[in-house]
Amino acid sequence: MLEVTDLVVRYGQAVALDGVSLEMAAGEMVALVGPNGAGKTTLLNTVCGLIDPAAGRFRLGGRVAQVPEGRQLFATMTVEDNLRLGAWRVRDRDPTRIYHLFPQLANLRRRVAGTLSGGEQQMVAVGRALMAQPDLLLVDELSLGLAPMVVDTLADHLVELNRTVGTAILLVEQNARLALELCPRAYVLEAGRIAASGPSTELSQTAAVRAAYLGGALEEAS
Amino acid sequence: MSELPAEPPPLWQRLLSRQALGGWVLAATAVVSLLAPLGLDDAQLTIYVFIGLYTMVVAGLSLLMGFAGQVSLGQAAFFTIGAYTAAILTRDAGMPSLLALAISTTATAGIAALVGLPLLRLRGHYLAFATLAFQLIVLSAISQVPQLTGGDTGLTAIPTLSLGPIALHGQFRTFIFAYVVWVLAAGVLVMNRNLVRSRPGRGLRALATSEVGALAAGVPVTRYKVQVFALSAGYAGLAGGVYAFFVGYIAPETFPVLLSVQFLIMAAVGGLGSVWGSVLGTAGVYLLIQVLDTVGTAPGLPASAPAIFSYAVYGLVLVAIMLYLPQGVLPAIQARLVGRRAVSAVEAERSTRAS
């Protein structure tokens, strides 16, 4: 589904990704954890084609869509418009199936997206990405700024989606505990390099991931 | 930035480095400007004086655009205000010309500060439009009060520059004016150079690159912007005052909007934020304008030819520079010589946006 090989991304002088390799099979759910500034968002944006890599390459085995960090909704437009615009690259612009997935959104369809609660906005963001009928869904910081209960609900939806539709999901999280719980396999990104990778159960024992845990804990405390 | 060259670069490269080149240009400018008037006739001297006057205006504009990231499309308005204030104070109020020059310069800077204080809080393009509007208002206002300004016919018989009883008249008038103007221009350039290298200068450079970044770094953004705006207006006011004394006649049509566009082109050619570029940019563009006028008024061409030539060239030069040499013509040549790209404000912004 996704094959990233020796990817290098630079911002001017600064190196954001320094030879990252990563692999995902179709229908797989993989976590990408690491501290703030490790290059996680850069990796996602490169895979989405928003950033040109300086070296290396990546191959996509289907359509990709991103749920960006901080939701990035069209804040001045309605929920329905947000969803429909998610389908820019595909023919089918009917948001009904998203309303089946998130019944709550059906009642909010005429509301301006910027006026919704954080959890509702995150639902719109996920829904908008799903409108593109992706084979690979990139989710950037699902839990950021949301109450634990809301995060649980959203996480359940993602797992459900992965199980029923077979959409591959790359879950990027600072909250490593959550990501490793949801995904069977994980990569740890630190300072632009893959520091560790493997089954989540094994990874959560290693020192590198403890450091990432610590980073997550610090982030929550501040 | 982190990589330092292992061995010192060859001598010729050091002599062409950014700092050294600044020094060379400084030395060359000083020598040329001191010697040049000796070999020029009166007509050439007049051009020489104008280049010096416009250099002052362009140096301010270049500072404003390159270091504060703001565009002024009404720099000629401040030139106008300086000229009219100096003319009225000497001609009608009988004030000594040096005092009038000091007052008109200060007044121009003060007016700019008043206008800029609210406007500079807004996004950059508001200032661009506001300054254009401001120039039109100034021109319109001058026409509205003929009792003071002579209206559309303008003011004639403006006294010349004088120091006590000694007034600039006679055979060597233009010659001496050339030295006066270039001493002032040199003063402006040295002031710019020192400002650019000072702590506020570094803050300003950050400002041109990223306003948010500068704010985060504790740079008092609005205050710096207003100060640079007022300073650049002050330069223009000073040049305007000297212009009035030198030419002796001013009218609204002396200062069209196109003059502001010319200043903009000169600043862009010299490189926004490049102190020494403003001299060469001004000289290059001014001489080009002279050539265009000569070509356009050649016999056999229609009466509109000079206008067509100059509009076309102004437009092409502006667009071409912004598209292909946003760091300015002079810095681009310098970068080619030194073998590395000089980073100007626009270029820096381009790379930040790219990320």
Place this chain on the structure above:
Amino acid sequence: MNAFVQDLLSGIATGCTFALVATGFVVIYRVSRVVNFAQGIFAVLAGMAAESFLARGIPHPMGEILGVLAGALAGGGVGLAAVGRRNTPPLASLIITLGIATGAYALLILIWGDQPVSYAGIAGTTHAGPIRIQNQFLLVIGVTALTFAALAAFFGRTYLGKALTACSSNPHAARLVGIDVRAMSLIAFVLGGALGGLAGVLLTPIQPVSFDSDVDLAINGFAAAVFGGIVSPGLSLVGALVLGIAEAIVAGYFIPSFQTGVALILLLALMVWQATRRRATEQEGT
């Protein structure tokens, strides 16, 4: 009273042309974040082109439509230069549009000379009780109303219109869902060119245009656009009508030559007011 009403109507008609220019500014700015200094040129070009087409025997309204198309084409050209290259900073884009506006003078003088150009609009007057209204004024008002209705439908109902709005609402998110923001900016420039062109072909029969008429139109249009923060077509329309009426009254009853001065002073006052308001909201925010 009769004379006053007629001044009012002529003010509304000029205000309508300002509104069209203003909306051009708004449409382009919302998507591309570029304030287009060549906006007035579209009107001048379209007015002059329409005059040439009509003079060559192309009938109304075909000549005018071709004029508007010329404006749209010019809009596309300006857009290509201003935002066609990746990562052109807004400062550079602004200067590019100014450069094109200056260079366009050369072309306009070369083709049409430096004298004002005009053509007959629709003839006749309509009588409403004691008031006589020139039909051209009614045409200007009617076409402007239709244009605004069409714009509202375009941005409010069509997918492309919403994609344009999305680019202004959140350009990053627009790129994420796959919208090509630069292509959208070009579309906005074409639309802005057509709107400017429409203003030009409507205005030319009322007020002859010369190559440098763009400054007045652009300043008035921009002042109206600033009234809506350069993002709201509706508020721009209000601003433009206020401006048109105020100028007609100033010209008719106070200082005839100070029409544009009114627009300029209103523009500066508006900007200053917005600056202080923005400062207040920022302080609330922190």
